[in-house]
Amino acid sequence: MYEKDPVKIFVVEDDPAYTKFLKYVLGLNPDYEVEFFSTGKECIANLHKNPDVITLDYSLPDQPGERVLEQIRQYNPDINVIIVSAQEKIGTAVELLKAGAFDYITKDQDTKERLFNSIHNARQKASLIREINHLKKEISGKYEFEKSIIGASPAMKKVFDLLEKAVQSNITVSITGETGTGKELVAKAIHYNSKRKNRPFVAVNVAAVPATLIESELFGHEKGAFTGATARRIGKFEEAEGGTLFLDEIGELELPVQAKLLRALQEREITRIGGNQVIKLDVRIITATHRDLADEVREGRFREDLYYRLLGLPIQLPPLRDRGNDILLLAKYFLDLFAKENNLPHLTFSEEARAKLLSYTYPGNIRELKSIVELAAVMAADGIIVPENITFAPGVKTETLLSREMTLQNYTYHIIRHYLNKYNNNVLDVARKLDIGKSTIYRYLKEMEELGI
Numbered sequence: 001m002y003e004k005d006p007v008k009i010f011v012v013e014d015d016p017a018y019t020k021f022l023k024y025v026l027g028l029n030p031d032y033e034v035e036f037f038s039t040g041k042e043c044i045a046n047l048h049k050n051p052d053v054i055t056l057d058y059s060l061p062d063q064p065g066e067r068v069l070e071q072i073r074q075y076n077p078d079i080n081v082i083i084v085s086a087q088e089k090i091g092t093a094v095e096l097l098k099a100g101a102f103d104y105i106t107k108d109q110d111t112k113e114r115l116f117n118s119i120h121n122a123r124q125k126a127s128l129i130r131e132i133n134h135l136k137k138e139i140s141g142k143y144e145f146e147k148s149i150i151g152a153s154p155a156m157k158k159v160f161d162l163l164e165k166a167v168q169s170n171i172t173v174s175i176t177g178e179t180g181t182g183k184e185l186v187a188k189a190i191h192y193n194s195k196r197k198n199r200p201f202v203a204v205n206v207a208a209v210p211a212t213l214i215e216s217e218l219f220g221h222e223k224g225a226f227t228g229a230t231a232r233r234i235g236k237f238e239e240a241e242g243g244t245l246f247l248d249e250i251g252e253l254e255l256p257v258q259a260k261l262l263r264a265l266q267e268r269e270i271t272r273i274g275g276n277q278v279i280k281l282d283v284r285i286i287t288a289t290h291r292d293l294a295d296e297v298r299e300g301r302f303r304e305d306l307y308y309r310l311l312g313l314p315i316q317l318p319p320l321r322d323r324g325n326d327i328l329l330l331a332k333y334f335l336d337l338f339a340k341e342n343n344l345p346h347l348t349f350s351e352e353a354r355a356k357l358l359s360y361t362y363p364g365n366i367r368e369l370k371s372i373v374e375l376a377a378v379m380a381a382d383g384i385i386v387p388e389n390i391t392f393a394p395g396v397k398t399e400t401l402l403s404r405e406m407t408l409q410n411y412t413y414h415i416i417r418h419y420l421n422k423y424n425n426n427v428l429d430v431a432r433k434l435d436i437g438k439s440t441i442y443r444y445l446k447e448m449e450e451l452g453i
Contacts, residue, residue: 006031007031007032007052007053007123008033008049008050008051008053009026009032009034009035009051009052009053009054010034010035010036010037010051010053010054011023011026011034011035011054011055012037012039012040012042012043012054012056012068013036013038013055014038014039014059014060014061015057018107019038022036022055022115023036025111025112026115029116039060039062040056040060040062040063040065040067040068041062043056043068043072044068047072047075047076050076050079051079052079052080052123053079053080053082053102053119053122054072054079055115056068056069056072056082056083056084057084057085058086058087058092058096059086059087065083065085065096066099069081069096069100073099073100077100080102080122080125081100081101081102082103082104082105082115082119083101083103084105084107084115085104085105085107086106086107102118102121102122102125103121103122105118149163149185149186150330150333151326151330152325152329153318153323153325153326154448155318155323156318156323156326159316159317162313162315163186163189163190163315165313166190166194166313166315167190167193167194170194170196170284171312171313172284172285172286172287172310172311172312172313173187173190173286173287173312173313173315174286174287174288174289174293174310174311174314174315175187175286175288175314175315175317176292176293176314176315176316176317177288177290177316177317177318177319178290178317178319178365179290179364180367181317181318181320181365182317182365182366183248183288183317184203184288186315187201187244187286187288188246190244191243191244191284191286194244194284196244196284199241199242199243199244200239200240200241200242200244201240201243202236202239202240202243202245202246203246204218204247204248205249206247206250206253207248211257214253214254215273216229216235217235217236218237218257219235219260219270219271220232220233220234220237220238220273221233221235221272221274221275222275223274224274225274225275226274229274232272233272235272237264237270237283241281241282241283242282243283243284244283244284244285244286245283245284245286246288247287248287248289249288249289250287250288250289250293251289251290251293251296251301252289255301255302255303258302258303258306259303259306261306262303262305262306262309265285265306265309268282269281285310285312287310294307319362319365320365320366320369321361321362324421325358325420325425327357327362327369328349328357328421330370331349331354331357331369331373332349334369334370334373334374335347335348338373338377342377344377346383347377347380347383347385348383348384349385350387352386352387353376353385353386353387353389353390355387356387356390357369357372358418358421360392363393368393372391375389375391376389376390379391412444413444415434416441416444416445416448419433419434420441
């Protein structure tokens, strides 16, 4: 409901005289669509019509106002309920507001003005809630797997299979992979496809927070807990309540804080620094690191008990150099996105440019590919990106097949993959170029899929 939309109002009132008064008052505004009910039961039976506001008489003949309010809240807590009552008991008003009523209005000479103001405020609140819900749906759509994570290689198909399993439960997920492989994007995709998608996603880059501040960042602190703590601070665990806490570069966490993190995860509760209040947690944990945490455990830099607590469902993101034709899929995506954002004409890669993109090892992975493509788009002329427009990082050699040490069988697999990428997966063209039968290529493809090549 936006400001220009009509407001659907239910009036629940058993007094005929007061019903007549409300009909007159609310009829003064042409934007109000009003329905009248004399019992709580009638109101509840019509909630499927999704009113924006309900004015509810506290004293109804069939059931008390608290019970009607409770049923409305159970059906849809976003419906704004305004209690209209002849009682002026402060305690009753406070209890109803605590129970979720939007406002409490007494029946007196100021009812008309207060009712208009309350409905106006309820309208603004409802508009804000719907806008927030709309944005949440947009975010969820943005992070649908097929939209947010681009890839069709066997290595990425394995990742997609694991992501599908990750969203079906609250299991802790540990994401590993080189810098730039998209670990945070994967974490967001898991969150926004899970049952927690309407709750917060809170990310903490452990490596970016000074060691002296990380405990406060995670667990919060009370006023006066230490020098400079001039006010209470809510930590990231509390911010993520009901949702997901993403701990990026978890391998950088120092041992003393590791112990406190372990306790928080085991007990599902925290205590702010300098405080005594125990705060219960309902938070899903997703971690990411480019380090090998098993090695960190062996070297004594990471607690073994915390390692197993965080391992959960492990997802290993492959480096871009091992994703074959995904390089071209991602390059096209980044190119189209950059052209759209900068009002550039449609751009394409020449065949030679595509081959050059496939020849590089991408030490910076997806992040580096994005920068390479954007620079190439700026340098291109006549709508076509040619090899001269593509600039790789100085000192990084492009990859050749013989730069790897592999078995003859694996060399064969990579030769076939190279030609399939070059000829857009046209098996007939590749068979002609390599002078082998199509059935041979299909056999190799089946073997490659089984091996994840």
